Amino acid sequence: MITDLLPLLRQVKSSRAGQWMAACPAHHDRHPSLSLRLLADGRVLIKCWADCAVQDIVAAMGLDMRVLFPPTREWTFPKRNTLPQWRIQALRDMVQLERLILILFRARVGRGILSTAADRKRVLQAISRLELLAEHGVTL
Numbered sequence: 315m316i317t318d319l320l321p322l323l324r325q326v327k328s329s330r331a332g333q334w335m336a337a338c339p340a341h342h343d344r345h346p347s348l349s350l351r352l353l354a355d356g357r358v359l360i361k362c363w364a365d366c367a368v369q370d371i372v373a374a375m376g377l378d379m380r381v382l383f384p385p386t387r388e389w390t391f392p393k394r395n396t397l398p399q400w401r402i403q404a405l406r407d408m409v410q411l412e413r414l415i416l417i418l419f420r421a422r423v424g425r426g427i428l429s430t431a432a433d434r435k436r437v438l439q440a441i442s443r444l445e446l447l448a449e450h451g452v453t454l
């Protein structure tokens with residue numbers, strides 16, 4: 315994010331809204347030759363007019379390329395109290411289904427039926443969904 319970058323640079327000047335010039339940390343830069351631009355989606359474009367590679371510039375600040383992208387949005391449920399009743403019912407049905415998947419899996423393992431990679435993946439998915447639902451107060 316731009317707010318992680320700017321404090322680490324020297325001679326930062328804003329040329330216009332969402333645009334800055336700064337001393338490039340990747341080469342001996344006497345006159346600011348690094349331009350930064352914040353895009354509407356949160357990405358940051360950086361360019362050194364002395365042609366330093368973008369990777370070298372972020373590495374010189376002890377960062378990696380992720381700093382140029384906005385934080386990824388995790389998939390989240392809306393808060394339970396903001397949900398309509400039918401939606402809560404749908405989530406409860408989902409809890410039931412995910413639990414059923416776990417019960418069936420346990421029963422099969424108990425009978426010595428070997429699980430496949432796809433089974434295990436689905437079980438992990440069921441567990442994380444149940445955890446997410448529980449975090450949001452949706453249980454049976």
Ligand SMILES: [Zn+2]
Binds near residue numbers: 338341343363365
């Ligand atoms: Zn440079």
